[in-house]
Amino acid sequence: MKGGLLVLMLPLFAFPLAAQSLRTFSAARQRAGERQFNVDVEFAAGTFRINRDATGALYRTRITYNEERYHPVSDYAAGNLVVGLKANSRRGGVDVDSPEKTHQVMELNVSPEVPTSFDLRFGAAQAVLDLGGLNLVRASVKTGASESHVTFSTPTVGRCEHLGFQVGAAEFHAEQLANARCRALEFQGGVGDVTLDYTGDWGGAPESTADITMGMGSLTLVLPRSLGVEVEMTRFLSSFDQSGFEKRGGRFYTANWDSAKVKLHVDIKAALGDVKVDWR
């Protein structure tokens, strides 16, 4: 009985009782003829934002953190940036919705001039990433227990080859993915609500692929009606909203599939969840 009670009461102790001590860390670097910029971010907890830099710098970052529990990391060498916020080994751990999580903030502004690859990893974080307008080559986003909003507010200017998302227990929204102009999107989701919004400007890209693997959760695809969409579905105890599609063979096609200027091939593997389509 005591053990049971302790288990029930454990989550209460995860909330810190003491006042936190928020400190600041900032770093910046000017452009110096870089041909490639690789950004590696590991962010333990808090709110993380990425935006396009408007000052001519290669990157600028500013981190507000709780020095009692976390420490900032920033290292740049030869076009490779490693930056982020890590838990102190002595007092690490993950708090769900704790003050650290809501008050710690990391902002990263990246130059739109240099071809950039992102490798982003979050722990218990809320991420608001606007990768629009960047010279994007590749992006990999891995989240743990997080709420992430990835937006491409304006079309990217680079040649994006691959966009990868690995989402754990999370709420994940990717908006205006067409502006990313990536040839391939790969999504792996654990549990949670996921929205993949394919609106935006395709910029003449003839076709794109989306490889989506969903565990237990809800997936909403936001698709423009002008887009030709082919869906290949493998599901187990999952529902699929087939409105707007016609079935040919084992696949689903939009009526405009043969005539559409831009085509999207979607391969969905889903278990224990809903797959909904929101036509725009």
Add this chain to the structure above:
Amino acid sequence: MLFAKVLALPTAAALLTASSPPASAVQGPAQAVQAVGHTIDVSRRRASLRFDFSDDSRLSIMLAGGRILLNGTEAGRYQPGGPLERAWRGLLAQADTFSTAGVIRGVKLWKVDGLAGPDLSAKQAIAAALTNLKAAPTPPAPVAAAGAPPPQEPVSPGDSFREGLGEKIKKDIRRSVEDARRRAEDVSPDLTPRPRAAFAGVGPAVAGLLGAFVALGCIAFGLVSFAPRQLEIVSGTVQQSFVRSFFAGLFAQPLILPALAMLIVGLILTVVGILVIPVAVIGFVLAVAAGVVGGYIAAARALGDLYLRRKMAQGDVVTADPTYRSIVVGLGALLAIWTPFALLGWVPVAGPILLWTAIIFTWVMATAGFGATILSRAGLRSSFGRHGAAELSGELSWSTVDEIAPSRPSSGRSVP
């Protein structure tokens, strides 16, 4: 009050002529080397500024624990919390949104009044380290770049005076440095409301579950204290006639509102009773609530009772008062059905399934408890419960546990 004064006219060279720095001080970079990046780290323990140069060399200036470290080497000492440290922290706090060129301009214009002794020497060491500091030329900003406008940075003193704005800029910078220093002392958290994660409700849900457990436990202990026999009879009725109790509760539920309506109509017909209708309605609602809650607690006790009797039959010793213990165990067991929902309720699909499972289970137990309350006439009639239970207190009945649940089933003694 001593605080940093950033003046437009003095240059770093002028500062250097005032006094020569300590021999141990790290000198600034060679003339050809340009700063291409910087890092500012302001924490309670340290306040550091690091420049990265185009030849991959670095210059770090750190104030920590009363020591000034230039590239990790002690170059002087200062008074912790004194004017130099306050001014340095204020400068860094202000500069954390600047570009590298802006930071260089800022530190070159940095001046602190009223320094003496070790603070003065330390300031001179810093100034010496910054002697040849020069920023790499800033590339033109992209035309199409959008977003927030870049922060205003300290302008060149010559330019400002040529434009006749020197005095205004001095005031602006002084004010902003003072603001920044205040910010550095107490970094205010970002209070912008954030979207909550889907699993953010786990903590409140678990806390709510614990709250329900504590509240029901308190009510149960009250019942044990003030109506122990009634509780035991209702509990015995649940245990001995669970199916009958469940159906009694099931059939009673749709009759609750008609019964209330009949009560009201009856009171109206008596004319005199019209006056007591509000009291009667409140009393009826309270009686039904007491019947449901009391029945649920009695069901919990029956469950705990069953579990503990089995444990004791296996030879385990129960040290605490068995009546209280059976209630705690039973309530824990009944509420445990809510634990999966509290922890995983945010998960799509699984969340609603867990919720409905918990609701149905709780409804079944509450219905059985309510039915047992009705069958036993709120614990006054023991014909559906354990025979003899009404005559014994909870403590005494436990002394005969071996008779109720024999520890050796092979002995052939039957369970009554």
